[in-house]
Amino acid sequence: MTSADTSREIPWDLSFLRVGTAVTAALTAVAAPLAGVLGGWDDALAVLVGAAVVTSFFAxxxxxxxxxxxxxxxxxxxxxxxxxxxxxxxxxxxLQALPADGWADRRTLAWTVIAGALLWSGVQQRWVWTRRLYYVQPPAPPT
Structure with a gap:
């Protein structure tokens, strides 16, 4: 069996997407209302849009x-x-298409994207550090 055959048999693990989405949703549920109270509802909307952008980009x-x-x-x-x-x-x-005084605050959106990218990077790092990843495919168990 060649390495190309082996790679087709081994599914790529995308379980980090589930974890990253859950963490993002939990933090967004706190950050969006907080941004709405502190900065206005255009900030809250920017947090929601930013979280959706980052999640979709990583997915x-x-x-x-x-x-x-x-x-x-x-x-x-x-x-x-x-x-x-x-x-x-x-x-x-x-970002260039959004008007400066539009429906979402561009600065809040940009900071949300930065924070989200850092969050997702941390999720991916932890996911890699806690998984058994093999450099070569382990042998099949004896039958």
């Missing part, structure tokens, strides 16, 4: 990288970099 990256990994390990880095470039361009376009 898209995870799915794209897992999809590329099914076809070969060598495709994962180009897939990650390509999806990152597309997401940055989309985010920049969306």
């Amino acid at each position: 898209v990256s995870g799915v794209v990288i897992a999809w590329a990994g099914r076809y070969g390990e060598a495709f994962t880095l180009p897939a990650a970099l390509g999806s990152f470039l597309v997401k940055v361009l989309v985010l920049a376009t969306v």
